[in-house]
Amino acid sequence: MRSIRQCWRTPASIFFIFGLAGCATLPPEAAAPVASQAPPVFELSGRIAVKYKDQSSSGSLRWQHRPDRDNITILSPLGQTVTQITRDADGVTLIDQAHKVHRAANAEILTQDMLGWRLPLSGLSYWVVGQPVPSLPYHADRNAQQYPTQLMQDGWRVNYSAWQTVDGQGLPRKMTLQRDGLEIRLVMDQWILKAAPQ
Structure with missing residues (x-):
C-alpha cells in the first residue's frame, strides 16, 4: 500500500496548473485590510500547491477556522480526500486516506511526519488573512493601499500577489x-467571514 506521501505526489507540471502565478490585483481602497487582532x-475554499526538494503536489483545500478549533481538508486534483487535519484543545489529529488517525502536539510535526512537509498552521491562521502573529517579531513590506506585499515572520517568507474584497x-486571494x-502556494477562491462565537 502506498504511503500518504506517495498518494499526494503528482507531476511537477501540475504545480502550475491553477495559474498560481500572475499579475497582482488589489481591491478598492475603501476595503480595509483585516486589522491586527485575533484572526x-x-x-x-481554494487550491494548494506544494513544492519541496524534488517533489511537488497540488489539490484543493477547505478550511474552517475558529479560535478553539481548525478543520482542514486537502483533496487531490480528482476530488478525493487525501487528508483531514483537526486542531483543538487536545492537540492536532490527522486522518489519512486509509482512515487511520495520527496525533501530535502541533500541525508542523504531524504534517512533516505524514506528508513530508510542514504546514505552519499556528502562523497560517493569521497570515492567510494578511496579518502577522501578534506575539512574534516580524517585518512587513506594504503597498500604497497598506496591503502587505511581503511578510517575514518565524523563519517564513510570505508573499501576497493578489487581494480581494469580502x-x-x-x-488575500493569492499567497506564497x-x-x-519548501514552497506552499495558496489561492483562496471563496471566503465566508463569520461572527466570533460568544
Whole structure:
C-alpha cells in the first residue's frame, strides 16, 4: 500500500496548473485590510500547491477556522480526500486516506511526519488573512493601499500577489509561503467571514 506521501505526489507540471502565478490585483481602497487582532472566524475554499526538494503536489483545500478549533481538508486534483487535519484543545489529529488517525502536539510535526512537509498552521491562521502573529517579531513590506506585499515572520517568507474584497474587508486571494526549500502556494477562491462565537 502506498504511503500518504506517495498518494499526494503528482507531476511537477501540475504545480502550475491553477495559474498560481500572475499579475497582482488589489481591491478598492475603501476595503480595509483585516486589522491586527485575533484572526476572524472564517471558512475558505481554494487550491494548494506544494513544492519541496524534488517533489511537488497540488489539490484543493477547505478550511474552517475558529479560535478553539481548525478543520482542514486537502483533496487531490480528482476530488478525493487525501487528508483531514483537526486542531483543538487536545492537540492536532490527522486522518489519512486509509482512515487511520495520527496525533501530535502541533500541525508542523504531524504534517512533516505524514506528508513530508510542514504546514505552519499556528502562523497560517493569521497570515492567510494578511496579518502577522501578534506575539512574534516580524517585518512587513506594504503597498500604497497598506496591503502587505511581503511578510517575514518565524523563519517564513510570505508573499501576497493578489487581494480581494469580502464583506468590505481586504483578504488575500493569492499567497506564497517559503522556508528552507519548501514552497506552499495558496489561492483562496471563496471566503465566508463569520461572527466570533460568544
